[in-house]
Amino acid sequence: MKKLAAQPLYKQVIREVMTAVEAGEWQEDESLPSEIELGVRFGVSQGTVRKALDSLVAEGVLYRRQGVGTFVAGMNDFLARGHFLPLAGADGVAPKIELLGCVRIHAGEQLADILGLRRGAALWQVRRLLRVSGVVIGLEEMLLPEAGFPNLDIRRIRELKGNLRELCWRDFGVRLRDGEVRYRAVAAGQNEARLLMVDLNEPLLQLVRLARDFEGKPQVWSVAWLKTETLAFEPAPFA
């Protein structure tokens, strides 16, 4: 491997592996070649491969099992990976996702700015419900450019159990990385109150995120409203 663009070798390896993962060279939960073999393939030492894989593991792209191998990780949604915990208690539960619907809308000025589109660009608006042991606990609204995800099919989303992150990857080759989350407390509006079955103006936890792909391009804007009267939200480890 050459020193292109003065990038360190391990960063080049990260890119190469990422590209291969995105190209589907190894399926989900399928093991990659061993660190030594990857080293031979990229012309670097095992230590360098390891350093590269370390960051991909830290980012949740891969996972390792000692003595067994390194595997491609699944693509659970950010919220699906989070935990909902009883206020006083110990163990948390991950929510189940239920697709509500998917419609085509047009970007307002602000949203267009955020997603790097022109004003009025076509967007998909996907809405989902979150349930913990059957009880509705959250509502999520996600917006993604139609240009990048043409012919987004509601039945397809349903097939993947509402897992939009996995869909973006499988059907459109876009691998989303988690973005930073902003937290707010807001009063429930008409919509939220109805869908979450709470009173108007009841406090809801609002999570706002911008998910980017691995090139850093903004891809999905998401706003979620969570009912936290009896359960607190704890985000998943990775940023």
Add this chain to the structure above:
Amino acid sequence: MKKLAAQPLYKQVIREVMTAVEAGEWQEDESLPSEIELGVRFGVSQGTVRKALDSLVAEGVLYRRQGVGTFVAGMNDFLARGHFLPLAGADGVAPKIELLGCVRIHAGEQLADILGLRRGAALWQVRRLLRVSGVVIGLEEMLLPEAGFPNLDIRRIRELKGNLRELCWRDFGVRLRDGEVRYRAVAAGQNEARLLMVDLNEPLLQLVRLARDFEGKPQVWSVAWLKTETLAFEPAPFA
């Protein structure tokens, strides 16, 4: 360095360095010996020292400046390291902390459990205000066992500008690491409404944390209420 307790060398180095930092061997923003020198001191190679320092940097205990050295990081509070961002906008601002007061109370059953104390044990309750450009934006209530922090002095807290984390370290040798955060939305009660100057029942973002020391012992329980009508909260990078 020996293979005690089957711990890998780099983990032993982490402990050694941590101990030295806690003992105050190097002051804040003072540089540690070079990686090579540390290697000689602990009887390991530079690569192993580096791996150890990597995790301490990731945890925010140390920071590095290429070509210069490795330094002991300051001890800003979790909330003080977070950012408050305008809803639509770009750059966030870190809040200023203002001490409200410090009183001695007794642990209820639940709190005693969490902090690993007996019921009724003496606690310090420290309350602080958070301001962003002068405007009150949050209230934080922290509880810590009197046993671990005897003679906690309000004037001393004030001296350190309300930075309780730094105080725990400097005066009591307890270095707190960030704990996981749980998020909720709650309605403002009497107290919160008065101190934050909002209406009763206005939605507030609640953050609940349990900070532990580097041995994993629970040390500080904290609950914060944040006004997020105009500013969203974004936690600091490190978990």
Add this chain to the structure above:
DNA sequence: GAGTGGTCTAGACCACTTC
């Protein structure tokens, strides 16, 4: 036992900052 990840070394060189 064979294959994998996990650790460790000694030594090398590069990139950066400071004097």
Add this chain to the structure above:
DNA sequence: AAGTGGTCTAGACCACTCG
């Protein structure tokens, strides 16, 4: 030029899992 962090190698051995 000297000293620091940052990268990289070749080779070694350990710890773990699985057939």
